[in-house]
Amino acid sequence: MTHYIDLSSCDYFGPADGRLLAVGWLELGRPLERGRVTGEFFEAFARLAANAWQPFVHAGRHACQWCVFSGGPAEVRVGDLTVAVGATNVFVPAEQAMYVAPSLLLHYMDAHEYAPPEVFQRAVIACPTMRSMDYLKALRAHGIDRLGRQSGQQ
Numbered sequence: 001m002t003h004y005i006d007l008s009s010c011d012y013f014g015p016a017d018g019r020l021l022a023v024g025w026l027e028l029g030r031p032l033e034r035g036r037v038t039g040e041f042f043e044a045f046a047r048l049a050a051n052a053w054q055p056f057v058h059a060g061r062h063a064c065q066w067c068v069f070s071g072g073p074a075e076v077r078v079g080d081l082t083v084a085v086g087a088t089n090v091f092v093p094a095e096q097a098m099y100v101a102p103s104l105l106l107h108y109m110d111a112h113e114y115a116p117p118e119v120f121q122r123a124v125i126a127c128p129t130m131r132s133m134d135y136l137k138a139l140r141a142h143g144i145d146r147l148g149r150q151s152g153q154q
């Protein structure tokens, strides 16, 4: 997986004017922010990841680099939800920017004690329901809905 330092500009999906910020694009050998996240945040992110809007269809699944032999799970269970991880990204709108985090973040937090930046955690908890009208409006406000068309299929 492509590596980005947390809260750095993410150009993976095409040009985004520096308003698309990466969270949780981790790589083995780079420092990992460790800590405990709240159940409220973990569940809120799981609900977004369960039905995540995508700019284009992604080919293949990313493995967890810390799970040396298994590559990590293909899904994470959170209460009544079973969330597929590794193949999708979650776009989270905030006031000034849009965050994008891999669904594998669920596994990183669950198994490897990764703690994403506070500002991202607040945005996730405040995020409108995935694919709701408010959510899609926020994507449009940040120009994110055009990303897939700008960069084409990969």
Ligand SMILES: [Zn+2]
Residues within 6 Å of the ligand: 064, 065, 066, 067, 071, 072, 107, 111, 112
């Ligand atoms: Zn792992």
